[in-house]
Amino acid sequence: MSEVRIVVNGVERFGVVEGRTLLSGFLRDGLGLTGTHVGCDTSQCGACVVHVDGQAVKSCTMFAVEADGRSVDTIEGQAAPDGTLNAIQQAFQDHHGLQCGFCTPGMVMSAAALLKENPTPGEAEIREYLEGNLCRCTGYHNIVKAILAASGQDVAAIAAE
Amino acid sequence: MYSFEVDKPGSVEAAVAALQIEEAMALGGGQTLIPTLKQRLASPSRLVSLAGIAEMKGVSAVDGVVTIGGGTPHATVAREAAGAYPALAALAGNIGDPAVRNRGTIGGSLANNDPAACYPSAALASGATIVTSSREIAADDYFQGMFTTALHEGEIVTAVRFPVPQAASYQKFEQPASRFALVGVFLARFAEGVRVAVTGASEDGVFRWSEAEEALNKEFRADALTGLAIAPENMIADLHGTKEYRAHLVSVMTKRAIRAVG
Numbered sequence: 331m332s333e334v335r336i337v338v339n340g341v342e343r344f345g346v347v348e349g350r351t352l353l354s355g356f357l358r359d360g361l362g363l364t365g366t367h368v369g370c371d372t373s374q375c376g377a378c379v380v381h382v383d384g385q386a387v388k389s390c391t392m393f394a395v396e397a398d399g400r401s402v403d404t405i406e407g408q409a410a411p412d413g414t415l416n417a418i419q420q421a422f423q424d425h426h427g428l429q430c431g432f433c434t435p436g437m438v439m440s441a442a443a444l445l446k447e448n449p450t451p452g453e454a455e456i457r458e459y460l461e462g463n464l465c466r467c468t469g470y471h472n473i474v475k476a477i478l479a480a481s482g483q484d485v486a487a488i489a490a491e
Numbered sequence: 492m493y494s495f496e497v498d499k500p501g502s503v504e505a506a507v508a509a510l511q512i513e514e515a516m517a518l519g520g521g522q523t524l525i526p527t528l529k530q531r532l533a534s535p536s537r538l539v540s541l542a543g544i545a546e547m548k549g550v551s552a553v554d555g556v557v558t559i560g561g562g563t564p565h566a567t568v569a570r571e572a573a574g575a576y577p578a579l580a581a582l583a584g585n586i587g588d589p590a591v592r593n594r595g596t597i598g599g600s601l602a603n604n605d606p607a608a609c610y611p612s613a614a615l616a617s618g619a620t621i622v623t624s625s626r627e628i629a630a631d632d633y634f635q636g637m638f639t640t641a642l643h644e645g646e647i648v649t650a651v652r653f654p655v656p657q658a659a660s661y662q663k664f665e666q667p668a669s670r671f672a673l674v675g676v677f678l679a680r681f682a683e684g685v686r687v688a689v690t691g692a693s694e695d696g697v698f699r700w701s702e703a704e705e706a707l708n709k710e711f712r713a714d715a716l717t718g719l720a721i722a723p724e725n726m727i728a729d730l731h732g733t734k735e736y737r738a739h740l741v742s743v744m745t746k747r748a749i750r751a752v753g
Contacts, residue, residue: 376588
């Protein structure tokens with residue numbers, strides 16, 4: 331067992347974990363932050379995407395001990411403390427970027443990482459960046475629209491396929 | 492997963508010492524190893540994480556050679572090698588997906604030598620040197636078959652040195668679910684000659700297509716491959732493609748690489 335100290339959504343958190351404890355497991359079971367979803371547990375689906383030191387990673391494919399001393403941001407830290415959604419979350423609501431919502435935490439965290447690297451991505455760039463995030467409801471179309479809108483771009487140009 | 496401890500050494504020397512423990516395994520970015528552990532296909536007593544070793548990270552370009560630390564993630568290579576070796580940076584920027592590229596490392600990829608991984612083709616086509624914790628190995632000697640390399644037990648890939656070709660292109664026919672190469676061809680054109688390395692296709696892992704190299708050394712254009720074919724016998728067959736399909740793709744992707752290089 332190892333002690334870990336991880337700054338999660340700006341708050342320093344401590345825990346005692348096994349070597350094999352995944353970051354996703356520590357967040358969900360250790361800290362009760364169940365917004366980080368585990369969809370496939372095989373690194374494919376991206377529902378578990380969080381940011382580690384600002385970079386998108388699949389938290390089901392990283393050990394909690396590897397995050398020791400680092401900063402982790404999850405979906406719970408995206409809205410303001412009073413519950414006001416951030417621009418990406420609001421755009422997902424406005425553009426119906428979710429149906430069942432299971433993939434949404436990962437989609438929002440990937441979108442946030444993309445917009446940090448590239449503040450005004452084109453449609454193709456958004457689709458490419460979301461290659462590691464699977465949605466089985468919306469067909470991605472409204473997710474792409476939401477991210478365009480969150481980056482202040484016109485979404486009317488995208489025609490339904 | 493079975494239970495194990497995780498070590499986090501801060502130097503190559505400490506990592507080599509930690510790997511002396513029986514059943515210890517090196518952990519790079521974990522993008523292959525962690526899924527493997529989840530399936531209980533490996534049962535190490537201890538994982539030695541290489542992520543905290545500063546001397547194994549970074550990209551530098553000096554005198555026509557790009558050197559990449561073994562612990563450098565794909566995303567960093569995509570960004571920092573773009574000026575010095577664009578084809579290599581493009582390859583790195585198309586491995587897996589963005590979150591995987593933030594974790595997976597070049598050293599991990601080369602140590603694993605997955606028969607469908609992208610990096611082995613770049614290392615072999617470039618005539619790279621694999622620098623380890625104890626020696627330097629030429630790429631031509633390093634790759635020894637599917638998931639097999641010249642690495643000894645406990646030996647760590649600390650850096651990879653790529654001679655930069657005059658022109659190069661990596662053409663990947665992607666398996667869309669895994670985003671590995673169904674077939675990938677890396678073509679590198681040096682003053683001394685052309686090198687063509689193929690990944691994803693052979694049951695023996697990455698290989699050089701020497702007949703194509705000879706033909707291209709005589710005449711560098713796609714038509715030079717006319718009449719050349721890869722024998723399907725040793726090709727990989729799975730639900731995504733037959734042996735014949737992969738053999739055909741090798742020619743197609745090589746021609747695309749030739750046209751891309753121009």
